[in-house]
Amino acid sequence: MPRRLALVLVLLAGCASTDEARLAEPGGYGSGDEVGYALARTDEGIRTVQLYRSGDEGSLPVVGLRSGQTLTLEFDLLADYGEPFSVYFYHADRRWQRDLLPTEYLQTFVSDDLRDYEPSLGTEVRYVHYTYEFPNQNIQFLRSGNYVLRVTEPGDEHAVLFERAFFISEQSAEVDFAVRSGPGSYFQPLARVNPPSGLDSPVYDYNVCFARNGRFEQVRCATEPTLIGGSLFEFLLPRPSAFGPEGPLYELDLSYLQAGPRIAAVDRQTSPYVVTLAPDFARFGGDLFEDALAGQTLVSTVVQDAASDPDIAGEYVEAQFAYVPQDERELAGPVILSGSFNDWVIDPAHELVWNPAEQRYEGSLLVKQGRHVYRYYADDPAERERIARTVNLGRPSLYTALVYLYDPAFNTDRLVSVSNVLGR
Secondary structure (H helix, E strand, O other): OOOOOOOOEEEEEOOOOEOOOOEOOOOOOOOOEOOEEEEEOOOOOEEEEEEEEOOOOOOOOEEEOOOOOOEEEEEEEOOOOOOOEEEEEEEEOOOOOEOOOHHHHEOOOOEEEEOOEEEOOOOOOOOEEEEEEEOOOOOOEOOOEEEEEEEEOOOOOOOEEEEEEEEEEOOOOEEEEEEEEEOOOEEEEEEEEEOOOOOOOOHHHEEEEEEEOOOHHHOEEEOOOEEOOOOOEEEEOOHHHOEOOOOOOEEEEOOOOOOOOOEEEEEOOOOOEEEEEOOEEOOOOOOOOHHHOOOOOEOOOOOOOOOOOHHHHOOEEEEEEEEEOOOOOOOOOOEEEEEHHHOOOOOHHHEOEEEOOOOEEEEEEEEEOOEEEEEEEEOOHHHHHHHHOOOOOOOOEEEEEEEEEEEOOOOEEEEEEEEEEEEO
């Protein structure tokens, strides 16, 4: 099967570094604690990767340790036929440094086979859909913490197709979680943590990291807690590290392949079908369903016009995007399309082209039927500042608090609680 394996490791130190394959947003985290995040780049033949708590396609990839809960992995291979793949698991500390030996976090096998796959049915673009659910009888986890899932060619750990992050939590600490907003529209998460009963760990062994809208590659951590009475610890993200306003998020709803409010036209005479989208205007922002705040692509729960199971009958279409800057002028730097359909990678391959006649940026991307969340990254500081302070203010965001406890016995971090809250 001809496929080019992309084995480039993309390293993001906080948000401050750049890479030829993945560009990070400038600005960093100020004086806050920076967290490294390393995932292998996704192979060009793999599309629509989903990882969620089983039974809830829009949920974050978090399950409780020994809770009986499972995670579901789904993805497509653009090919006429499929083959079994292998899946490997890696434990990481709160800084995403992969640390433990497999025998220290797995009580079963080191890897598993991914054999549940089937070809698409009657679709214009042929693909093979894969499904994998875990923990299972072959994969059982011994420890909480950050994890990385790696899918590879059969039996070859280093022939990487893609990687995704997920979390296994003990849910043993009580967390009171809120988000403060202040002048200049910054957002400062605050978590009050009541440690697990029976543990007498010093306050400096705890850390709380925060993410917004499921973007765990941009996590920010508070490492200097305050003891506010008894054993209650308070973690406030420092002001220089607080979440600032960001450009608007948009929603691509391909539940039906027909013209509507967001779809200007559908051309079924081409292969793949071409879907022309209504322009996205920077000054207006976008409207999102609340279940889109986790930043996940939805397929099986939203597609309505597939002949059978949307996972294997949903069409891949060439979606034509148009972005109109706030002043309808060409910007100083590139504009790049990024979203749930490409794991929020800011990739030069997805750069849009300026159309001076229409005074907008244009580009296309092959995406599957479903509901996707996306944004436009404009490498123009003045444009980002204008957009951030004029749109999306007052709209909700989903904030996640990850509470870690350092475990000196294994020299790693336990994940003792995960909590979510909506903030505006």
